Amino acid sequence: MAEPTAHPPTTTVREAVLALCRATGMTTVFGNPGSTELRMFRDWPEDFRYVLGLQESTAVAMAAGHALGTGRAALVSLHSAGGLGHSLGAVFNAYRDRVPVVIIAGQQSRALLPLRPFLGADEPARFPRPYVKFSRQPERAADVPAALAEAHRVAMSHPRGPVFLSVPEDDWDRPAGPVAPRTVHGGYTADPAALTGLARALDASARPALVVGPGVDDERAVRDVAELAERLRAAVWISPLSGRSGFDERHPLFQGFLPPVADQLAERLAGHDVVVALGAPLFTYHVHTEAPPLADGTELYHLDCDPAQAAWLPVGTSIVTTLRPALRTLTDLVRPADRPAPPPRPAPEPLPATSAEEISPELVMDLLRERLPRDTVLVEETPSHRDALHARLPISGEGRFLTTGSGALGWGLPLAVGRALADGERVVCVVGDGSALYSVQALWTAARHRAPVSYVLLDNGGYSAVKALGHRIGIAPVPGTDIGGIDFAALAGSFGCPAERVEHPDRLPKALDRALALGRDDGPLLLQVRVPADDSPAYEPWAR
Structure with a gap:
């Protein structure tokens, strides 16, 4: 039977x-x-x-x-x-x-x-x-x-x-039925002939530049980009409104951040004859101007793993590839350059003159620059003051800078909670008052799970970034942009998150010291810092 x-x-x-x-x-x-x-x-x-x-x-x-x-x-x-x-x-x-x-x-x-x-x-x-x-x-x-x-x-x-x-x-x-997990190896390399052609263009270039996008940090290719840049003696820029850093901002080859405005971006890159965009869409604009994507004489190459992104770019030669294998191949192909290295990025301008009774955003960034360890993870969502942060607070280290690359607010405050819970290391989050109100509930989760996050909340009493864009196009006043009078320290306390409010410059250094001295077991803290409103036009700093 x-x-x-x-x-x-x-x-x-x-x-x-x-x-x-x-x-x-x-x-x-x-x-x-x-x-x-x-x-x-x-x-x-x-x-x-x-x-x-x-x-x-x-x-x-x-x-x-x-x-x-x-x-x-x-x-x-x-x-x-x-x-x-x-x-x-x-x-x-x-x-x-x-x-x-x-x-x-x-x-x-x-x-x-x-x-x-x-x-x-x-x-x-x-x-x-x-x-x-x-x-x-x-x-x-x-x-x-x-x-x-x-x-x-x-x-x-x-x-x-x-x-x-x-x-x-x-x-x-x-x-x-149960499903057995399996592995998919996702790396793929470009056509060798395409990389060889790019290497020839770089060898013949007089003034090459690399533009680093969020894909570099995502693919853990920061060191590979640095090796290529050093071999080429190429200027390195970070793409407009990038959600990550991707390059050591203290490196002598680093030139700064490209503006999200067509004519200004083309002007910044006009001095380079060959530009290689790495993991970056490059043409990320926030406001429209009548200008070509790049100046005459600037040739663009674009390396990224996303074929859809390669398809919509308006100019240039795209090479669809994951970055690390392509960068290593390209570094081996190009000759060590004997061209002069570009001059280093200028040092931050001196602090602007302010009232002794006011805390400027620039002062906050300078104090953070003096106090933050190099390996700190910094999360940012303060649209009104992102220019000041980029100018005065350099980031170094893979995965050490996170922000929104799309512009939908409410991302930074909870993003910092999840990042802190990932490995227990303390995260510093610089967030604006308007941004914080989209997701302030995350402070409850931070307190509940004792997430090690030090929040520095810059309170300028409104949506100043929107006001600035309105000013740029001749709209003033802009309705619905004033949100002052919120006691964020008290609000954080009601969620169980310890908090402190600072309104005078003399109190800020010690308050930051307390916030940044907390360890991985000390849980979250919010520091509400009152800063003055700024109605200057958007993106004017990029034009200087």
Whole structure:
């Protein structure tokens, strides 16, 4: 008699998903729970950590910070259609900044979906597009674990980015087979002939320049860029409004930050005959001017892993490649240059004259420059004062500068929480009052998990960056830009985050000393610093 057929043991969707999360390192889950996610949390395992965000965009931003700190994808659980909708500004940032975030949103029971139920999403896979790399609601419950595994692989493949999976709430208890994790090696190198042609152009160049974008930091290619720049004796710029640094700003070849204005950008690069953009779209503009992308005589080459980005650039030769192998090949191909190195970037201008009763943003940046250790992770979201920060507070070290590369506010404050939770090292976050109000709830999470973040909140009483842009185009006053009178120190205290308020220059040095002396076990602290409003036109500093 034949032996009975052996059947593999059956698990549930929930069990298979948790096993996959363990295998891929996604055991810290950021989220904001709701009714359609409850079955996912049945018998929540002790080796998983749930980090609650009090609003869904803060949950996504915290997950992004965690992913940037660990180098692995981070998992976010959102509540149905409304929760995903709340999060989309942060999803947009994660997409533009190439952050691998795996988003799961609850959906109503499958039997209810034809009835357009309360909380249900009519077309869930279309909802977050085009700002996710992958979006799906599986046809069957049994397909959920495999779909999650595919989403994770897509998120971690270059160019990295967020992915989305919608899961009906009754799927979690349905049977499903386990999914074995597997490895996808994502690096790929350019056509050798293309790199050889670029090497010839660089060897023949009289004044080459490299433009470093966020892709350099994302691919951990900072050292490779420095070696190429030193071999070429090339000037190095950072691309407009970059979400990362990508080059040591204390390096003698560093020239500064390109402006997000077409005519000013072309003028800055006009002195270079060959420009190589690395992991940067280069032409990231904030305001329009009638000007060609580059001056006559400037030849552009563009290296990046994103073929879509290569396709839309208006000028230049694009080479689609991951950066590290291409940079190493290119460094070997080019001859050591004997051309003079470009003059170093000018030192910061002296502090502007201010009242002895006011704290200028420049003073804050100078004091931070004197006090911050070189290996500090700095998170920035202060649009009104980003020029002052770039001019006066140089960043060095891979992964040491994080900001929004897309402009959707509310990113920085929770991003700092997730980044601090990734490895427990203290993070310094310089944030504006307007930006902080988009995601101030993240202070509760920082306090709850004792995230080691020192917040320096620059309070100028309004949306000064918007006022400045209005001034630039002749609109003044701009309605809806005054938000003064908020006691952020008291607000932080109500969330459980210790805080201090500083309004006089004499008190600022010691207050910063206290904030920056805290260790990894001391939890968060917020320092509210009152600075004067500034109505000068936007981007005027770039023109000098």
